[in-house]
Amino acid sequence: xxxxxxxxxxxPDDEAFGLSGTLAKHISEGxxxxxxxxxxxxxxxxxxxxxxxxxxxxxxxxxKELEESCRAIGIQDLRLLGFHxxxxxxxxxxxxxxxxxxxxxxxxxxxxxxxxxxYSVHPDHDACGAAVIRTVGRIPQDRRPPxxxxxxSNNHEQYIGKPDIINxxxxxxxxxxxxxxxxxxxxxxAELLGRGEMKDREFQERFGTERFWTYPFD
Amino acid sequence: xxxxxxxxxxxxxxxxxxxKLYIHLEMTTGAYAAHYxxxxxxxxxxxxxxxxxxxxxxxxxxxPYRVGLKMNQGWVYSEGLTHYEDEESERLILAGHDSxxxxxxxLQLSREPF
Numbered sequence: 001x002x003x004x005x006x007x008x009x010x011x012p013d014d015e016a017f018g019l020s021g022t023l024a025k026h027i028s029e030g031x032x033x034x035x036x037x038x039x040x041x042x043x044x045x046x047x048x049x050x051x052x053x054x055x056x057x058x059x060x061x062x063x064k065e066l067e068e069s070c071r072a073i074g075i076q077d078l079r080l081l082g083f084h085x086x087x088x089x090x091x092x093x094x095x096x097x098x099x100x101x102x103x104x105x106x107x108x109x110x111x112x113x114x115x116x117x118x119y120s121v122h123p124d125h126d127a128c129g130a131a132v133i134r135t136v137g138r139i140p141q142d143r144r145p146p147x148x149x150x151x152x153s154n155n156h157e158q159y160i161g162k163p164d165i166i167n168x169x170x171x172x173x174x175x176x177x178x179x180x181x182x183x184x185x186x187x188x189x190a191e192l193l194g195r196g197e198m199k200d201r202e203f204q205e206r207f208g209t210e211r212f213w214t215y216p217f218d
Numbered sequence: 219x220x221x222x223x224x225x226x227x228x229x230x231x232x233x234x235x236x237x238k239l240y241i242h243l244e245m246t247t248g249a250y251a252a253h254y255x256x257x258x259x260x261x262x263x264x265x266x267x268x269x270x271x272x273x274x275x276x277x278x279x280x281x282p283y284r285v286g287l288k289m290n291q292g293w294v295y296s297e298g299l300t301h302y303e304d305e306e307s308e309r310l311i312l313a314g315h316d317s318x319x320x321x322x323x324x325l326q327l328s329r330e331p332f
Contacts, residue, residue, distance in 0.1 A: 016222070029268070043244075043246075044265070044321075045248050045321045046319065046320055046321075047313075047315065047319060047320075048319065049318070049319035049323055050219075050315070050319065051219045051301060051315055051319055051321075052219070053301050054219055054311050054313065054325060055244070055311070055313065055321070055324050055332075056240060056309075056311055056326070058304070084257060086249075086264075111268075119250070121250060121253045122249045122250070123249065124249075138326065153253070154253065154256075195309040
């Protein structure tokens, strides 16, 4: 059982598809989760259909959506780190690593979850994962918590192999769907969930498994 | 956001002329463009809170619309605009959304920084 999990991702909604079921499962078993979200996703292109957000209102709307998603999953501790969407790779990397290091020291996690650097498509995802790996990699091996990475770039298994952690989250789909639906400016739930056409089994197969790679530090 | 009403937008462009303004100008295909379709060329650019001043400006076209703002030393140009924020009385908030509702282009002007 995980005691304390530290999740570090750059955008509100990054938790929804690949991780929310796993977190809900750990939380049901007694884990405490701290989710550090680097930005408010203020440069997102999705504004709702029809658009109800603007470039001006999007950060406030996405912050509320993220808080709702965290409640749905059961996440006890949400931290908003205040970086700007799309700029993580251009930030002062020392400053970014110092924020991450402070969090790791404070939370003292038994597990860290982030994106796999180089295999996570969005430049913010890759830069976030890389900063976490650099920071955690400096912790002596005997005290270093494992880092589970999310990867989804095309052909990623060709380079990093099969995931070593495969979580069955079928019993936590209620929390996962509620997390996805919380991000209503970003996802059109009806479209994603197949407008009720998707068979129960098909639905469980698509959403009921979450995959992670333990980062190979050494 | 509402579909652009050119007369309302033109009035706002006129009201904001000849003064220092903060501009947010942006165009994007989205960071996932090439992930979903390798033939796509992902591109995005934005400039936020640069200061501009224009002496004349107008909105034109029959939708999606174009806006051109003539400055002392150059131009601001934006094409593909479809929506404006009707609840703003002091700022001009324009955006272009594609058929899926995704933002493609944005042009915003304000006396205060965004």
